[in-house]
Amino acid sequence: MSQPVLYLKNANIFQDNILILKNLDFEINKGEFFYLIGKTGSGKSSLLKILYGDLPLIDGVGEVVEYDLPSLKEKQIPFLRRKIGIVFQDFKLLNDRSINDNLLFVLKATGWKDKDKMHSKINEVLTKVGLQDKGYKMPFQLSGGEQQRIAIARALLNDPELIIADEPTGNLDPKTSMEVMELLNQIHKSGKTILMATHDYSLILKYPQRTFKVENGEVFEVVHQQ
Amino acid sequence: MSKSFEKYQKRRLQASYLSVVLSITMVLLMVGFLGLTVLKYRNLSGYFKEKVSITLYLKNNMSDKQQTELKKFLADKDYTNKIRFVSKKQAAEEFSKDIGEDFLSFLGDNPLKSYYEIRLKADFVNPAQLVYIKKELEKNDFIEEAAYDAPLVDLLTKNIKTIGFWLIVGASVLAFISVLLLNSSIRLSIYSKRFTIKTMQMVGATKSFIRKPFILGSVRLGLAGAFFASAILLGICYKINHKLPALALLEDVKVLALVVGGIFASAIIITAASAFMATQRFLRLKTDQLYF
Ligand SMILES: Nc1ncnc2c1ncn2[C@@H]1O[C@H](COP(=O)(O)OP(=O)(O)O)[C@@H](O)[C@H]1O
Ligand SMILES: [Mg+2]
Numbered sequence A: 001m002s003q004p005v006l007y008l009k010n011a012n013i014f015q016d017n018i019l020i021l022k023n024l025d026f027e028i029n030k031g032e033f034f035y036l037i038g039k040t041g042s043g044k045s046s047l048l049k050i051l052y053g054d055l056p057l058i059d060g061v062g063e064v065v066e067y068d069l070p071s072l073k074e075k076q077i078p079f080l081r082r083k084i085g086i087v088f089q090d091f092k093l094l095n096d097r098s099i100n101d102n103l104l105f106v107l108k109a110t111g112w113k114d115k116d117k118m119h120s121k122i123n124e125v126l127t128k129v130g131l132q133d134k135g136y137k138m139p140f141q142l143s144g145g146e147q148q149r150i151a152i153a154r155a156l157l158n159d160p161e162l163i164i165a166d167e168p169t170g171n172l173d174p175k176t177s178m179e180v181m182e183l184l185n186q187i188h189k190s191g192k193t194i195l196m197a198t199h200d201y202s203l204i205l206k207y208p209q210r211t212f213k214v215e216n217g218e219v220f221e222v223v224h225q226q
Numbered sequence B: 001m002s003k004s005f006e007k008y009q010k011r012r013l014q015a016s017y018l019s020v021v022l023s024i025t026m027v028l029l030m031v032g033f034l035g036l037t038v039l040k041y042r043n044l045s046g047y048f049k050e051k052v053s054i055t056l057y058l059k060n061n062m063s064d065k066q067q068t069e070l071k072k073f074l075a076d077k078d079y080t081n082k083i084r085f086v087s088k089k090q091a092a093e094e095f096s097k098d099i100g101e102d103f104l105s106f107l108g109d110n111p112l113k114s115y116y117e118i119r120l121k122a123d124f125v126n127p128a129q130l131v132y133i134k135k136e137l138e139k140n141d142f143i144e145e146a147a148y149d150a151p152l153v154d155l156l157t158k159n160i161k162t163i164g165f166w167l168i169v170g171a172s173v174l175a176f177i178s179v180l181l182l183n184s185s186i187r188l189s190i191y192s193k194r195f196t197i198k199t200m201q202m203v204g205a206t207k208s209f210i211r212k213p214f215i216l217g218s219v220r221l222g223l224a225g226a227f228f229a230s231a232i233l234l235g236i237c238y239k240i241n242h243k244l245p246a247l248a249l250l251e252d253v254k255v256l257a258l259v260v261g262g263i264f265a266s267a268i269i270i271t272a273a274s275a276f277m278a279t280q281r282f283l284r285l286k287t288d289q290l291y292f
Helices: A044-051 A074-082 A099-109 A114-130 A144-156 A174-189 A200-205 B002-049 B064-075 B088-099 B103-107 B128-140 B150-191 B196-201 B209-245 B251-282 B289-290
Strands: A004-015 A020-028 A033-037 A059-064 A085-086 A163-167 A194-200 A208-217 A217-223 B051-059 B080-086 B115-120 B144-148
Touching: A004 A044, A020 A044, A020 A217, A020 B144, A033 A044, A033 A200, A044 A163, A044 A194, A074 A085, A074 B196, A099 A114, A099 A144, A099 B209, A144 A174, A163 A174, A174 A200, B002 B064, B002 B150, B002 B209, B002 B251, B051 B064, B051 B128, B064 B080, B064 B115, B088 B103, B103 B144, B115 B289, B128 B144, B128 B150, B128 B209, B150 B196, B196 B209, B196 B251, B209 B251
Parallel strands: A033 A194, A033 A208, A085 A163, A163 A194
Antiparallel strands: A004 A020, A004 A059, A208 A217, B051 B115, B051 B144, B080 B115
């Protein structure tokens, strides 16, 4: 058995002292693709925030990319996030600088020093998402789908062990959603582990993967009828 | 469309820089003024205090030798700033001039005494010291009386104390208010970047890495403010010096250098500390707390 990239055991998740999800038990192994589905407000984002350290795990045990969650220190959070690529519904690009500078910032912030290596890395990830000629543009000069592809490129910069995507197609029209989905699918095929929250069932039908459902404060696996 | 948006962004950015530089300039100008007043205040009070003199009326039958000896004795005292000797004859002439009449001609004899007038050093001008000095001098065999204007000394000492006290209180209050003002304008400029800060944290940047450019940026604006404040302050000093040369504002290069140096040092300390605290605040917040 391979080592899981992440697991939670007997985890209870709180927001403002209110129990949102109870008794979570699940794990994801290297190379797997998981959907997390559920209505708005069901707790998908809260669960993902636990995994990237934006919400502390107070009750239960768990580990993400070899970081123990209950004992996670504030100081460790940046280093945990360097091993995870995070993609948000609202892209979260730095709007005060160009695409190249967005990517350059991440590399510099995570300890890259060699200029040539940084430029070839940026070129590599932009090519992967098909936007190698848009590096000089400002984020607001790109369409939503393009901005999300840039955000995915950014998530790939440090060769993450896990990609967490929180409704990455939530702000996109169906056609663009499919393009972004196709991109994530390719990245999965290249060997990456992906956990993606969504409430768009059409995506799941088109790209079926193992699926967890969040409902009434519980998380359980959904078995697809083939 | 994107071009006009860019222009708009640029103008907004420039406006926020301008407001930070402006408030820093104001703060530093205040700091500079207070520093200058406090430093120059010593000179100013000294200037008045050193006008206080003590007059030593001499006994009539002194030989020249005794007089020179006494003069040397007085000159050696550590409270002596300047000594002036006025002979019987000079005293009579001065007095005649004052009353506009040659009183010797109808009095026949000169009843006035020769005297030494000692200008004191500022540090010794206070009621207690003067009482002591008077007593000590009157022990001398050749001195009939040592006299000074006691009420004037009282008034001078008391006023200088109260003025000094209020100056320090005023300086502290103004400095405090100014720092609050600056603090809030720096926080506002960083507040507008709170989502950027949060995103930076999401991609794995450490707090100190995120903080650094904000602190450097604020310090750079602070140095610009320090430059303007120094220029304005020196300009005003130049003008005042033109009108009131007695204050000798421009004479003491050391004081001016100290004030300008103080302005630059305060600029760096205040802006760095304030940017540090502001970024620290937003670095601590969770994503959901940013929308307030
Ligand atoms: N910062 C917060 N403080 C308090 N409650 C929150 C906060 N964020 C989310 N919640 C609550 O937690 C529940 C789950 O929210 P969320 O995880 O965002 O759901 P989803 O991502 O599935 O839409 C909701 O009831 C929401 O009101
Ligand atoms: Mg959500």
